[in-house]
Amino acid sequence: MPQTRFVLRKALARNLPVILAINKIDRADARTAEVVDEELVR
Numbered sequence: 849m850p851q852t853r854f855v856l857r858k859a860l861a862r863n864l865p866v867i868l869a870i871n872k873i874d875r876a877d878a879r880t881a882e883v884v885d886e887e888l889v890r
Contacts, residue, residue: 870883
């Protein structure tokens with residue numbers, strides 16, 4: 849989501865610790881590793 853990416857960029861720019869929460873990981877089609885990689889690359 850755009851607001852998530854905005855806040856993540858601000859936190860990383862200030863060298864703040866980042867906590868990434870991913871919901872619905874119990875679903876059969878969950879892609880947890882992909883989501884983490886996607887958010888950290890942007």
